[in-house]
Amino acid sequence: MSSPLLYAKNLSTGYHSGGRKIVVSAGLPELEIDRGRMICLLGANGSGKSTLLRTLAGLQPALGGTVAVGGATHLSPADLARRISLVLTDRVVGTNLDVYSLVVLGRYPWSGWLGGLDAADRSAVGRAMDAAGIMDLQHRKVHTLSDGESQKVMLARALAQDTPLLMLDEPTAHLDLPSRIRLMRLLHTLTREMNKGILLSTHELDLALQVADELWLLQSGGVLHKGAPEDMVLEGAFEAAFAGEDVVFDRATGVFRIHPEGGPAIRLEGDGTLAFWTRRALQREGFTVIREETADRVVRIIEEKSAPRWVLETAGASRSYTSIGALLRELK
Amino acid sequence: MNCSIRKLSLTGLLLLLVLACVLDISAGAVRIPLHDIFRILFSRAPAADASWSFIVDKIRLPKAITAILAGCGLSVGGLQMQTLFRNPLADPGVLGITAGASLGVAAVMLTGGSMTTIYAIKELGPSGSWLIACAACVGAGMAMLLVLVLSGRLRDNVMMLIIGLMIGSVTLALISIWQYFSNPDEVKDYLLWTFGSLGGVTGKQLSILGLIVGVGLIAAWLSSKMLDALLLGENYARSMGLTVRRARTIIVCTTSLLAGVITAFCGPIGFIGIAVPHLARLCFNTSSHRILIPACCLIGAILLLLCDCISQWPGTQAVLPINIITSLVGAPLVILLLVRRRNLSINAYR
Numbered sequence: 066m067s068s069p070l071l072y073a074k075n076l077s078t079g080y081h082s083g084g085r086k087i088v089v090s091a092g093l094p095e096l097e098i099d100r101g102r103m104i105c106l107l108g109a110n111g112s113g114k115s116t117l118l119r120t121l122a123g124l125q126p127a128l129g130g131t132v133a134v135g136g137a138t139h140l141s142p143a144d145l146a147r148r149i150s151l152v153l154t155d156r157v158v159g160t161n162l163d164v165y166s167l168v169v170l171g172r173y174p175w176s177g178w179l180g181g182l183d184a185a186d187r188s189a190v191g192r193a194m195d196a197a198g199i200m201d202l203q204h205r206k207v208h209t210l211s212d213g214e215s216q217k218v219m220l221a222r223a224l225a226q227d228t229p230l231l232m233l234d235e236p237t238a239h240l241d242l243p244s245r246i247r248l249m250r251l252l253h254t255l256t257r258e259m260n261k262g263i264l265l266s267t268h269e270l271d272l273a274l275q276v277a278d279e280l281w282l283l284q285s286g287g288v289l290h291k292g293a294p295e296d297m298v299l300e301g302a303f304e305a306a307f308a309g310e311d312v313v314f315d316r317a318t319g320v321f322r323i324h325p326e327g328g329p330a331i332r333l334e335g336d337g338t339l340a341f342w343t344r345r346a347l348q349r350e351g352f353t354v355i356r357e358e359t360a361d362r363v364v365r366i367i368e369e370k371s372a373p374r375w376v377l378e379t380a381g382a383s384r385s386y387t388s389i390g391a392l393l394r395e396l397k
Numbered sequence: 398m399n400c401s402i403r404k405l406s407l408t409g410l411l412l413l414l415v416l417a418c419v420l421d422i423s424a425g426a427v428r429i430p431l432h433d434i435f436r437i438l439f440s441r442a443p444a445a446d447a448s449w450s451f452i453v454d455k456i457r458l459p460k461a462i463t464a465i466l467a468g469c470g471l472s473v474g475g476l477q478m479q480t481l482f483r484n485p486l487a488d489p490g491v492l493g494i495t496a497g498a499s500l501g502v503a504a505v506m507l508t509g510g511s512m513t514t515i516y517a518i519k520e521l522g523p524s525g526s527w528l529i530a531c532a533a534c535v536g537a538g539m540a541m542l543l544v545l546v547l548s549g550r551l552r553d554n555v556m557m558l559i560i561g562l563m564i565g566s567v568t569l570a571l572i573s574i575w576q577y578f579s580n581p582d583e584v585k586d587y588l589l590w591t592f593g594s595l596g597g598v599t600g601k602q603l604s605i606l607g608l609i610v611g612v613g614l615i616a617a618w619l620s621s622k623m624l625d626a627l628l629l630g631e632n633y634a635r636s637m638g639l640t641v642r643r644a645r646t647i648i649v650c651t652t653s654l655l656a657g658v659i660t661a662f663c664g665p666i667g668f669i670g671i672a673v674p675h676l677a678r679l680c681f682n683t684s685s686h687r688i689l690i691p692a693c694c695l696i697g698a699i700l701l702l703l704c705d706c707i708s709q710w711p712g713t714q715a716v717l718p719i720n721i722i723t724s725l726v727g728a729p730l731v732i733l734l735l736v737r738r739r740n741l742s743i744n745a746y747r
Contacts, residue, residue, distance in 0.1 A: 142639065
């Protein structure tokens with residue numbers, strides 16, 4: 066088991082259209098997915114995430130370079146299906162499919178030539194549904210499922226396929242926040258407990274920073290930065306990736322800032338949770354929050370036994386507020 | 398629970414099939430008592446009237462067998478097309494095969510001059526002639542070859558559907574041109590053929606129809622695993638190890654074979670191919686093709702037998718064309734079922 070689950074070299078992705086090659090990403094660096102690793106593929110819309118994912122999964126041919134799955138290139142579709150399972154963004158429109166039958170389809174590469182199931186197949190289906198937490202959905206028709214349920218069902222189908230490598234294309238799209246977090250946690254658990262390799266593309270930077278063992282940050286044209294999430298933040302990879310666009314990555318908090326900087330400076334004194342949320346509020350109001358003593362306005366947080374107070378000092382005057390809301394009303 | 402419902406449906410449908418068969422054989426202009434029919438069918442003993450055994454053996458039994466074969470073939474072809482194109486309105490005709498067969502027939506009937514056609518029709522009736530059947534086979538085969546050649550160049554099933562429809566449309570336009578320049582008698586002959594007919598397929602022709610439909614049905618059943626995988630769309634099917642292009646070729650070939658040979662011998666029979674797969678899904682509440690294909694066979698055979706009974710119009714000499722009956726009887730039936738059972742909404746395909 067020395068060779069990685071997936072290894073790609075000199076990869077160029079794209080597609081053929083009318084006899085011409087349309088290159089989406091060219092000259093990608095070496096890519097490697099090992100057992101037990103969770104890799105998040107990030108990138109703006111149109112940067113080629115899906116094309117890269119589909120190329121690695123063998124759904125579309127690479128325009129150049131090689132993809133080796135478990136050390137072997139040019140696997141037959143059937144062999145490939147025993148090593149990589151997919152969750153795609155394609156909507157499954159059920160022709161009378163119920164959830165159980167859909168998960169059973171995941172056994173396709175293993176089942177008999179008429180699709181009959183043996184005991185091993187049945188237990189794999191059961192384990193997959195259990196892991197994805199959809200036991201109670203199994204008799205529902207697919208078209209009656211909510212987006213979150215549907216995503217879990219498609220994950221269960223991929224798990225039933227019982228492959229060492231799992232790839233998911235934007236699995237968290239259309240999900241509400243708790244479902245997104247639950248899904249990410251579930252995937253993370255799978256890498257730890259079942260030793261699966263997982264590659265998923267997502268727009269959820271904050272979640273990716275928390276769960277990923279490795280990030281692949283894809284920029285249009287085929288520039289791909291990769292590394293441990295924390296290294297990438299500290300190296301400024303995100304600032305660089307989004308330079309030139311009108312969004313700013315805040316290295317200190319690990320999120321993209323909605324409110325542009327450049328407003329009047331204000332100094333914030335205090336720390337901990339109170340300071341964090343006060344800072345967010347001030348930034349929303351357009352202030353540039355600094356620590357230096359150059360600002361002519363200062364907000365000082367005083368933590369007392371009963372309740373915190375916010376003291377605003379401007380040109381000698383000083384007023385005290387009992388909530389951030391009151392402070393902001395004064396600042397406006 | 399699901400399993401017992403299925404068994405119940407299956408038993409009910411089998412009984413219905415037997416009933417429909419008996420009804421179809423006993424229906425007709427000449428009234429033959431039921432026990433005489435059974436005697437002719439099973440004991441080979443001479444019937445009370447010698448002409449009765451000729452009617453049953455040479456006319457009614459072959460017609461019932463033809464109805465069963467055509468019902469099975471068209472329904473299974475329709476099911477395959479609905480799954481391949483993931484479209485509830487697809488039928489075996491979407492590939493342009495039926496139109497191809499029609500073109501072949503039109504070519505013979507309309508250009509061959511009235512001499513050949515009149516001879517052929519006088520000899521065996523408009524649907525039963527070898528000449529017409531061969532012409533239809535050639536037409537269907539050419540349409541199928543065209544579709545196959547084009548399908549090898551496409552990755553997408555939807556494009557395939559559009560191309561099939563276009564081939565059908567061009568073919569029908571060619572037929573229209575032919576009709577426009579032909580004399581009214583020849584056009585009428587051709588029109589009669591397009592009404593469809595289950596009668597007149599006897600002897601060797603029936604064996605050939607039976608053989609080819611049998612091969613097609615077995616091939617369809619053997620590809621049920623592929624069809625199941627295609628339910629999730631081409632990308633998922635590919636990710637599960639299905640070679641989509643090869644699967645498409647097999648499915649297109651099977652459907653073409655079924656639709657082509659049935660159209661050749663019976664003329665274009667509409668509606669069965671669209672409706673029966675929906676009825677099968679309703680009755681058996683499943684999406685597994687291993688079950689749906691036999692279910693389609695059962696329901697398709699029953700429906701076509703019943704339609705044939707109605708077309709005899711009990712008590713009269715008049716025989717209405719089968720194509721009219723399938724639409725008149727079947728369409729309201731499907732509407733009724735869909736309205737009563739909303740869970741199989743057409744929405745499910747979107």
